[in-house]
Amino acid sequence: MNNNNKEKKENIRYLIPESEYDYDHPEVIRWTKYFTEKAQKRNVFINIRATLENQRTCSNRSMIAAQTMASAWYDFTCYVPVFITKAVTMTDDPERQHHLIQIAYDELGGRDKNFIHSNLFLEAIEEIGVNRVDGPSTSSIKEILDVLDKTLVNTKSQAGIVGLLLSFEIIAEENIEMLFDCLCHDESSSEILSKSPFFKIHRADETEHIRHSVANFLRFCNTDDDRGEFEESFDAGIDYWHRFWDQNARLINIASSMKASA
């Protein structure tokens, strides 16, 4: 094990005590790789990456991208605990409820309200001078969150609910880095954001959210039927990420052309 991995391992925090599916468990490693590769094949960042590069060719940094993403991510981050707790209300077994609720609890600050993630996000963008913008961008992202909400409500199987929750987390590390890139609108943003509790927490903890969700798959989805239903919902969840990032790319392009023609 190299020093980096060793250091990472020593800093690992488990959401709840784990007696079986820890990071070294071969099934955790195998299925994390499987679902990560399945999600990566969908190329959900293709349009937002091209858009961001295009913005930077024009002006080096982009306040338009930063404001658009700040608005979208705030709506998303407020919705996360709502989505997970709704999934828990649709879950019929108390032990499964116990495991599924943990990430929502984490998102809401755990035992300390000063760590509510959506509030930490507002503090982070305020520090780099980025404001959220209200308007068509906000409502179009809310529509995309609505589609996800309907997908959840229409999920008929218990395994499907668990699958949707893993799809929510599986590309979390890439999501956070893409968000970071979009928000960096000037030379000082990167350093300020890196030191912000919001990014520090997310860079440290997303791995555990993914492991925890893969452990839920291994714990609760054991038959072929379960695994089929899990995967169907997982795919629908990745559709959501595609829509989310594509819509942000579109909104950044629209706002830029409006600014150029003003």
Ligand SMILES: [Fe+2]
């Ligand atoms: Fe979060």
